[in-house]
Amino acid sequence: MNCIHEREHEEAARLAKENMPAEEDILRLAESFKTICDPSRLKILLALRQGEMCVLHIVDAVGGTQSAVSHQLRLLRTAKIVKARRDGRNIVYALADEHIVAVLELASAHLKCKI
Amino acid sequence: MNCIHEREHEEAARLAKENMPAEEDILRLAESFKTICDPSRLKILLALRQGEMCVLHIVDAVGGTQSAVSHQLRLLRTAKIVKARRDGRNIVYALADEHIVAVLELASAHLKCKI
DNA sequence: ATAATATATGAACAGTTATTCATATATTGA
């Protein structure tokens, strides 16, 4: 390790180690992204921007089988990215908070695509 | 599909289908999140917030082997999340743009953790 | 109670991914 920018890079590396978040926080952050990195789950989140829906309406909105959507909803719910409440014989799903949509919009700005 | 909120959910589902982004855009968005959902790659991005670094300094900052870091850097570079330039015998890596840091900060706000 | 509807879940399979090890390529200095 003997690069031309020795000074600057060593300083950056030192600061990086000093300010590196706790392993636990990094893992939680990674888990969150893991949860929204699947196209099927992304579709569900994009659909829920239009308002809360029960499972079969989500299936109608995003396509796929009821089973697959249900499995994906469980992951989103466990990660607290969506919330669910029972309403009669339906379970109604909604986005957990507005951070989700903001993250999606920022990422799509990076990609220069409109979502 | 005969739920108690028939009207509202049907309307939401209709809007969701109407406003669903192109499959291609969803896949690109998913790819981006897939790229930053790995703890090792997240660490690299968090480290690069302190400034550009060459590979061995990144290895020093985040730990792991040179080979593993190099593989991860290739994925980040392909996804245009980091950029690389040669400088003498070193390759200097930097965050591609500020969107990345903003996304990380928003997500960590959702998790109520400081990064 | 029973049937119908809505949702969830376990197991299995196919496909993907991160790391390691060994090695290749590229640049510099002697």
Next chain:
DNA sequence: TCAATATATGAATAACTGTTCATATATTAT
């Protein structure tokens, strides 16, 4: 040209992930 340094990469393996199929649970209406 040769040795040293920095970085990249192919192959192999182990672990993980999403979907499907079959079935279970829960709620409501008759």
